């Protein structure tokens with residue numbers, strides 16, 4: 001039986017060579033490759049600053065901490081995301097406040113954000129679900145309109161804000177476009193993930209991107225983040241090891257969130273072929289699914305592009321037109337019997353025991369609930385052949401038809 005996994009990492013001979021070159025060099029941890037990858041990412045996304053680190057999770061947490069967000073504060077985010085987005089808020093001692101999603105595109109609803117902004121709101125973390133950009137224009141207007149409610153603390157970075165901090169959890173959306181611009185410079189900060197199943201992978205890794213046009217003090221922010229992501233030390237390991245350069249100072253109790261040069265070498269190699277090979281292939285696979293499935297009466301195919309935006313094709317979130325957990329689960333089980341792995345993105349956070357125990361209730365987020373009860377993610381990766389994509393779509397149609405007759 002043919003076996004089709006849900007995800008395979010984007011590793012080819014070029015990545016293997018790039019990593020072995022670093023292993024054969026005299027420097028394997030944070031060094032010249034990380035700096036080169038940062039520059040390439042900033043150039044690709046059209047922003048002035050990029051800082052690599054060990055994960056997107058680490059990046060979001062660092063940003064909340066740099067801006068002094070903690071106990072007594074609220075951070076608005078979506079319940080329809082991976083736990084990392086809300087966990088980092090919990091780590092700081094602040095309270096995650098969930099704003100329901102819009103529907104069709106799975107993304108946070110700007111109107112729901114507007115209703116939740118209060119003097120306690122210190123930040124908003126939006127998520128470009130599956131790679132499709134959020135309504136950046138709508139969210140930006142709401143944050144501006146509600147700026148009078150913002151009460152900054154004494155934290156010097158927070159004092160420089162005139163409204164809540166806006167972090168885009170862009171874990172999925174490298175290469176996605178909104179209003180003719182790539183994600184990366186559309187919120188105050190954008191945080192990308194290079195985890196093993198992401199479009200571009202460094203095995204584990206992430207990057208925070210931001211732009212001088214948003215931040216007059218971008219260089220100051222750069223220094224603050226760089227200190228925080230490596231122990232709060234005034235020099236990185238490469239600098240410290242230069243002859244005679246042994247002295248360093250710990251300026252604050254920083255974290256250990258740096259990226260290695262081996263990871264960065266993988267990233268450099270993938271970014272060089274990202275647009276033309278990786279994204280292009282993912283787009284073709286998603287196109288095959290849409291062509292094969294758009295006419296099935298009980299299915300809704302996802303928005304991949306509209307007048308304003310285009311996804312990065314990280315996920316293909318197909319939906320049953322009518323939410324039906326039993327049928328959805330049976331489709332996934334039936335496909336798994338045929339050797340095809342499907343998935344669900346996401347289990348909304350209020351359904352996870354930790355968040356449920358904190359008192360969050362899924363019924364308060366009816367759109368997230370409906371999406372969860374209908375979503376089926378199909379495999380998308382550039383190592384998947386176009387024939388296999390067609391095979392998946394055809395098998396899905398058969399499985400669904402059989403189940404609909406039975407259930």
Ligand SMILES: Cc1ncc(COP(=O)(O)O)c(C=O)c1O
Nearest residue numbers: 055056057082084171193194195
């Ligand atoms: C929406 C979202 N945000 C954040 C993350 C965390 O990324 P990382 O594993 O790089 O910390 C993920 C990971 O899957 C994600 O899906």
